[in-house]
Amino acid sequence: MENLRISEVRFGAGGVPDWLEPTVRFCSRCGGQLTFGPVDDEERDRLACPSCGFVCYVNPRLVVTTLPITDRGEVMLIRRGIAPGLNQWAQPGGFLEIDETVREAAIRETLEETGLHVEPMAIVGLYSRVQAAVVVVAFEARIVGGVPTITRESLETRPFAPHAIPWPEIAFETSVLALRDWVASVRPDLTLPDPSTVHRDFGA
Numbered sequence: 658m659e660n661l662r663i664s665e666v667r668f669g670a671g672g673v674p675d676w677l678e679p680t681v682r683f684c685s686r687c688g689g690q691l692t693f694g695p696v697d698d699e700e701r702d703r704l705a706c707p708s709c710g711f712v713c714y715v716n717p718r719l720v721v722t723t724l725p726i727t728d729r730g731e732v733m734l735i736r737r738g739i740a741p742g743l744n745q746w747a748q749p750g751g752f753l754e755i756d757e758t759v760r761e762a763a764i765r766e767t768l769e770e771t772g773l774h775v776e777p778m779a780i781v782g783l784y785s786r787v788q789a790a791v792v793v794v795a796f797e798a799r800i801v802g803g804v805p806t807i808t809r810e811s812l813e814t815r816p817f818a819p820h821a822i823p824w825p826e827i828a829f830e831t832s833v834l835a836l837r838d839w840v841a842s843v844r845p846d847l848t849l850p851d852p853s854t855v856h857r858d859f860g861a
């Protein structure tokens with residue numbers, strides 16, 4: 658439940674993170690050039706189209722992830738086969754699609770990336786990463802079927818006990834935070850790493 662490193666976020670002329678700015682230059686309704694500034698009835702500056710009046714709201718997207726837990730109490734992580742975070746470890750997950758619920762996304766993404774069927778259980782945490790314009794939700798999930806599968810997105814899927822999480826090789830800061838919260842809940846006796854010492858800035 659933390660907002661991460663807001664001081665590091667660079668917001669450009671459009672009021673959005675620098676990397677996002679090239680995608681919000683033109684009006685999606687009429688093609689006109691968007692401008693950033695005061696808009697009637699809005700309490701903050703917005704990107705808007707002077708030609709047709711369309712207001713372009715730019716909001717963070719939801720990334721839905723799971724921590725699939727084995728019968729032995731280990732968490733299944735994937736070694737990522739694609740950037741960002743190539744060759745690093747993370748939990749399975751991805752962007753919520755427009756036509757699915759959060760639970761459906763959790764089940765689908767986990768199956769696609771690991772070959773495992775899961776039943777999402779409690780939410781371990783919800784993590785904002787402002788620079789990446791995402792909010793990551795992490796479910797603890799029960800494995801109910803399937804077999805670990807290698808995919809284009811995952812070079813390897815393997816279980817890690819709470820005391821054996823490969824902290825320096827975790828791809829994302831939000832993954833470190835989710836895994837810390839999970840380990841703290843199942844093994845409160847273990848010493849947890851300081852997130853700032855294992856930070857990997859690959860964008861989420």
Ligand SMILES: [Zn+2]
Nearest residue numbers: 684687706709
């Ligand atoms: Zn327009």
